[in-house]
Amino acid sequence: xxxxxxxxxxxxxxxxxxxxxxxxxxEAKLLIREVVPLLWGVGFPMVLLAIMGAFSHxxxxxxxxxxxxxSYEPILIAFTMATxxxxxxxxxxxxxxxxxxxRRLNAxxxxxxxxxxxxxxVNITIALLATAGILxxxxxxxxxxxxxxxxxxxxxxxxxxxxxxTLGLVVAALAxxxxxxxxxxxxxxxxxxxxxxxxxxxxxxxxxxxxxxDDTPLGASVAALQDTMSGQWPSASGLAxxxxxxMAFGAVAWRFFRWE
Amino acid sequence: MTTTALEITNLRxxxxxxVAVDDLSLRVNEGEIFGILxxxxxxxxxxxxxAEGLRRPxxxxxxxxxxDPYRDRTEARQLVGVQLQESQLxxxxxVAEAVxxxxxxxxxxxxxxxxxxxxxxxxxxxxxxxxxxxGQKQRLSIALALVGNPRLVVFDELTTGLDPAARRESWxxxxxxxxxxxxxxxxxxxxxxxxxxCDRVALIQAGRVAACGxxxxxxxxxxxxxxxxxxxxxxxTTGEA
Numbered sequence: 001x002x003x004x005x006x007x008x009x010x011x012x013x014x015x016x017x018x019x020x021x022x023x024x025x026x027e028a029k030l031l032i033r034e035v036v037p038l039l040w041g042v043g044f045p046m047v048l049l050a051i052m053g054a055f056s057h058x059x060x061x062x063x064x065x066x067x068x069x070x071s072y073e074p075i076l077i078a079f080t081m082a083t084x085x086x087x088x089x090x091x092x093x094x095x096x097x098x099x100x101x102x103r104r105l106n107a108x109x110x111x112x113x114x115x116x117x118x119x120x121x122v123n124i125t126i127a128l129l130a131t132a133g134i135l136x137x138x139x140x141x142x143x144x145x146x147x148x149x150x151x152x153x154x155x156x157x158x159x160x161x162x163x164x165x166t167l168g169l170v171v172a173a174l175a176x177x178x179x180x181x182x183x184x185x186x187x188x189x190x191x192x193x194x195x196x197x198x199x200x201x202x203x204x205x206x207x208x209x210x211x212x213x214d215d216t217p218l219g220a221s222v223a224a225l226q227d228t229m230s231g232q233w234p235s236a237s238g239l240a241x242x243x244x245x246x247m248a249f250g251a252v253a254w255r256f257f258r259w260e
Numbered sequence: 261m262t263t264t265a266l267e268i269t270n271l272r273x274x275x276x277x278x279v280a281v282d283d284l285s286l287r288v289n290e291g292e293i294f295g296i297l298x299x300x301x302x303x304x305x306x307x308x309x310x311a312e313g314l315r316r317p318x319x320x321x322x323x324x325x326x327x328d329p330y331r332d333r334t335e336a337r338q339l340v341g342v343q344l345q346e347s348q349l350x351x352x353x354x355v356a357e358a359v360x361x362x363x364x365x366x367x368x369x370x371x372x373x374x375x376x377x378x379x380x381x382x383x384x385x386x387x388x389x390x391x392x393x394x395g396q397k398q399r400l401s402i403a404l405a406l407v408g409n410p411r412l413v414v415f416d417e418l419t420t421g422l423d424p425a426a427r428r429e430s431w432x433x434x435x436x437x438x439x440x441x442x443x444x445x446x447x448x449x450x451x452x453x454x455x456x457x458c459d460r461v462a463l464i465q466a467g468r469v470a471a472c473g474x475x476x477x478x479x480x481x482x483x484x485x486x487x488x489x490x491x492x493x494x495x496x497t498t499g500e501a
Contacts, residue, residue, distance in 0.1 A: 022364045033352040100347035109337040110365040
C-alpha cells in the first residue's frame, strides 16, 4: 500500500538532476537572496580594487617594485576567500544546525553530509569567481599583468581555500549558533587580514611583523600569490605552511563537528 | 496476514549517565495509527529517533519493514517520512522550492504540485518560509514528510503549538493517511488526540512501555470510573486512582 495523498507518484527519471546538484542550486539561490555576503565578499573587494587602481602610479619601490593596485590584488583575493569561508560558511552551517535543518536532512536518504558538501561547493565557487573578476578587472582596467605562473597561482589558491574553508568548519563546529559563528568568524577575519597586509602591505611591514605574517594562513597565501603573479614558483615553505593549516583545521573540524 | 511496519525489541539508549530508553519493546502493524504517549522526558522522542535511524541504539533491535534503520539507513529512509519536533527550514526558501528539493531525495516521490495543493499551500507556494504562519509551517513539514511517498510516517508532536482549527486540519490529514493505508506513528502529549486518532497506544514512562492497547482498553484497564483516556493515562503512569 502506498499513500494516495502523495499520489500520483513520479519515479525518478533519467537525466533528472541529482539531489546534490539540487542542494547546490538551492544553497546558491539562498546565498544570493541574502545579498549582504555578496556585497561584502565580492562588491567590497571590487570597490577597493577600483580605488587602488585610481591611486596607482606605476611600479613603486616601497611596494617591492609592484604598483599599488598590483600589490593589493593578492590581498583582495585573500579577502574574498576569507569572507566566504569564515563568515558565510560557518554562519549558515551553525544556523542550520541550531534550527534542526541538518537533523531533518539526516532523516532523508540524502543526509546532511551532502548539504555540507553543497555549502563548501557554493562558497568556494563564488570566491573563485570573485578572484577571476579581480584578475580580469585589474588586467583590463588597470593593466595589472595576469599571473605569470598560473599553475602555482592555482595551487596556492586551492591551498588557501582549503585552509580557510576548514577553519570556517572549525568555527561552525564550535559555535553554538549562527550569530555566534558570525561573530567568531569576524574576530578571526580581522587579524588574519591584518597579517595578509590589508592595512599595511607586507612590503611595508617591519621585519618582526613580516616574520609573523609569513607564518599566518593569509600572510603565507598573499606571499605565495605575489610570487606567482610575478612569475616565480611559490616557496616550498610557504606552500607547506598553507597545507599544514588546512590539515590541522580539517582535523579539528572533523573531531568536533556535530549535526545537532 | 498483517505486515509489521515497525518492530522494536528490548531497546536501550542512554546519554552519558542518563537512561533515556530502558528495555522498551513494541510492534506497529502496517496500516495502523499507533500513538506514543507519556510525560516529558519519558523517552518518546528517543524511541522514534531510533526508529528513524537518527540514533544508534545501545541495545536491542529496531526494524522498519524488516530493515535496520541505523545500519541500512539509505534504504530505510526511502520508506519512512518524518516530521521532527522543532525542525525548521531556511528563512528564504519558498514552499515550492522546499518540496521540490526534498522530492529529489527520493527514488519515487509524490507529484509536488498536487501535494502542495492537497496540504492547502497552493496560494503560498511562492512564499518564503519566514513569512508562513505556524500552521502553514507545520503543513509544509507534513508535506516534506509525505513527499517521498513513505510507507511509515512519524509525526513527533504534530499539533503542539497549533490553534484548534489547525489541529483539526492535521487530524483530518492523519485520518486521510489511514484511509490510504499508510502507517502512522504519532508521538503526542494530548490524550484527546490519541483517543480520537489512534488504533493503538503505548504509554511510555521512564523509558519503558507502561501499558499498550486500544484507547478503550486502556481506559478500562485503569479500572476506576475513568471517562477519558486522559484520566486513564494519569492513573496508569502515576498510580493515582
